[in-house]
Amino acid sequence: MESKNYSKREFLKIAGLGSLSLIFWQCYDFKKEEENELLTESDSEPKLNSNPEPKLEFTDKDVIFITRNDEKYNTLRQGFNKRFDKFPKTIALCLTTIGVQAAVQKAKTDKLKISVKSGGHSFEAFSCGTDSMLINLSQMNKTQWLENDEVMLQPACLLQEIYAEFLPKKRIIPAGSCGTVGIAGLALGGGYGFFSRKYGLTCDNLTRIKMVDGNGNLIDSKENPELLWACRGGGNGNFGVVTEMYFKTHSAPNSFSSYRLKYRNLNQERFMQLIQAWFNFTGNLPQEAFSAFVLNGKTLTILVTNFLNHNATFESSFDELKNLSDEYKPTYNQPLANALKRYYGRKEPLFFKNASAGLYKGIEEIQDFLPKVFEKVISNSGMIYQINTLGGNIQNSDFEKNSSYPHREYPYLSELQSYWDNASAENKFLTAFEEIQQLFHSKGISAQYRNYPDINFPNWETAYYGNNYKKLQEIKSKFDPEDLFSFEQSVRLK
Ligand SMILES: Cc1cc2nc3c(=O)[nH]c(=O)nc-3n(C[C@H](O)[C@H](O)[C@H](O)COP(=O)(O)OP(=O)(O)OC[C@H]3O[C@@H](n4cnc5c(N)ncnc54)[C@H](O)[C@@H]3O)c2cc1C
Incomplete structure (x- = not known):
């Protein structure tokens, strides 16, 4: 079969320079529908995890463990780039921070490396591995407004969801343009878009994070400011699972x-x-x-x-x-x-x-x-x-x-x-x-x-x-000393 060269129109759509025919609500509703279906069905199933780690109490309202024979396995492992086909041993579909902690515990017990997926848009599919545990955060996409127009975003809030939530409130954060990119992957690696030359990168507007580290502990960057420094540009899948991201917001232009x-x-x-x-x-x-x-x-x-x-x-x-x-x-x-x-x-x-x-x-x-x-x-x-x-x-x-x-x-x-x-x-x-x-x-x-x-x-x-790599390695040693969070280009232990 022949390869197809995209027409200019198709290319513009793909490259995010497309026309109004790409209707936001179509896109948004489709994804939600599929994910809700996943949740509803899973909720009615018997608890998959009958043998939780003794120290941590959790239920299938926190995390659902899914293996290869499950009918949802393929949907949950798939990323945006079809070039990759990776097969994790276990998928932890996490719904809460406790669920993420339970997943990390299980990965340690089962001796599995962990990859973390929020929006799934990694160009090289770094958010999914083979024979490892995939922590799928797609259900963790809630927003909470705080004082002074600060906002807490869960990691899998997609950019189109963020704009739909923010713009009626006349607020923005400088983020990217593609509607289905996840906030976690974007902000943890930098993040730029139409507003960045005025307000900085997405990561520059991150004021605090909470992260489950490689020991299964919940870390707050308020007590660990070096973690916030690291996660402003160097946080993608390197040190743990970021479960809450706090941003300052700006007045939206008219x-x-x-x-x-x-x-x-x-x-x-x-x-x-x-x-x-x-x-x-x-x-x-x-x-x-x-x-x-x-x-x-x-x-x-x-x-x-x-x-x-x-x-x-x-x-x-x-x-x-x-x-x-x-x-x-x-x-x-x-x-x-x-x-x-x-x-x-x-x-x-x-x-x-x-x-x-x-x-x-x-x-x-x-x-x-x-x-x-x-x-x-x-x-x-x-x-x-x-x-x-x-x-x-x-x-x-x-x-x-x-x-x-x-x-x-x-x-x-x-x-x-x-x-x-x-x-x-x-x-x-x-x-x-x-x-x-x-x-x-x-x-x-x-x-x-x-x-x-x-x-x-x-x-x-x-x-x-650049020169920050060494410091990132030190931070890696502190929060992920067993190198649980590991992929082809993850920050290495020293
Ligand atoms: C079509 C398209 C358009 C894009 N447009 C822009 C743009 O306008 N501006 C821009 O700056 N970038 C853009 N990007 C790049 C984008 O910023 C990255 O691909 C980003 O990493 C995607 O984040 P994600 O959450 O969707 O992806 P994922 O694949 O889920 O994650 C990407 C990386 O972040 C890690 N990660 C994800 N969630 C967490 C978490 N909660 N805790 C710790 N680590 C985590 C993953 O392990 C992986 O290494 C675009 C990408 C695509 C495919």
């Missing part, structure tokens, strides 16, 4: 404007002219604005967003790019909720390989070999090269001091993406992907975003965590 520019049939010369113009423009971007540069085959899409009321001065700041474009579509002052829904993207699992392709300070670091990147991307149909703006308040020195996210000085994050709909196309895409990654690496691009992992990164420890 409206959101987006400006989409398209360029077709690019050749190398025009590509170089456009990327230079884009870096010139984004070098002076206001903190309320964001931009993405997306090369898909010979078509370039530039997205610019701004959550200040539309104004002509801002729009004229990218006149050069507008004048060079084949198509220009501005959408002024949309209500924020409607605007965000446009970027929720696909909810169904996909075959894909996505990864960070380097963080940059500016075009100077990549200029010399950009023509090669362009040629490789256009000669591998289905390959997408994207650069996103970070910078702004993400570079705030207090955020830097208080978090393990190490890459504050890089205002640009690039990523490679490829999608296919048939498993047999995988090799072709992975080979081309690796060639481009090698090119970046050979030219000295080595800082990478932890939430866009690539299993093939050499020296992933410093690529993700």
Whole structure:
């Protein structure tokens, strides 16, 4: 069977740059329906765990242990990336923090490593392992509002649920755009989106966490501030299971404007002219604005967003790019909720390989070999090269001091993406992907975003965590001394 190259429209949906036809409520209701069904059926079953750990009292209202023969096994182990098919020995479907503690106890007793899944969107399926215990948190998705507009989120709150809950209250946190990403995986590895240049990364807004550690103890970061530091960028599946996340929230803007520019049939010369113009423009971007540069085959899409009321001065700041474009579509002052829904993207699992392709300070670091990147991307149909703006308040020195996210000085994050709909196309895409990654690496691009992992990164420890890796190892030794939480790129014990 033939592999499918996604059409531009399909690609835009997948990449979260899609149209309004991706209705939020369809997506939301579907997931809830499936999960409720899981719970209702399980509730009526006899207790699966008839032999709990003596010290901890729990029931099947706290955790349900599921094995391979259970009909829900496949649904509960599946992540967003269909490229992976992993088979945990036991799945602990946790409903409460006590349930998580019981699951950790059981893993210790059964001598199983643990992987932790919230939204299931890990690019490399790090949230599920084979022959280990999968702690599935999908039912732990409650929200609690506190004083001073602080909010407690359970780990599997999905971004579309958070926006649906927050926006009527006129509050936001700076988070990502894809509706089905889980808050835990996002915030523990950094987290950026349209509001980050103003309010910092998602992890910078995390004020407190509670976590069940590798000893089965419930740890509060109030008493362990170094754990909060670690979980602001380095917390994905490394030290324990985060069960509560406290965030400060911000006033939501009233409206959101987006400006989409398209360029077709690019050749190398025009590509170089456009990327230079884009870096010139984004070098002076206001903190309320964001931009993405997306090369898909010979078509370039530039997205610019701004959550200040539309104004002509801002729009004229990218006149050069507008004048060079084949198509220009501005959408002024949309209500924020409607605007965000446009970027929720696909909810169904996909075959894909996505990864960070380097963080940059500016075009100077990549200029010399950009023509090669362009040629490789256009000669591998289905390959997408994207650069996103970070910078702004993400570079705030207090955020830097208080978090393990190490890459504050890089205002640009690039990523490679490829999608296919048939498993047999995988090799072709992975080979081309690796060639481009090698090119970046050979030219000295080595800082990478932890939430866009690539299993093939050499020296992933410093690529993700820079100089903070050693301290993360110390924290690992304290909270997970038996290395229960372990996967291909988990922080290692010293
Ligand atoms: C379609 C798509 C769009 C994306 N868009 C953005 C974006 O706009 N901005 C951005 O910054 N990132 C984005 N990402 C990347 C995203 O931030 C990461 O994939 C994130 O880790 C997903 O979190 P999750 O909870 O959904 O995934 P999971 O697969 O459940 O978890 C991811 C990692 O976190 C660990 N983890 C999960 N829950 C816990 C917990 N409770 N305690 C401890 N460890 C835990 C897992 O073990 C795993 O290592 C996107 C990813 C996809 C697939």
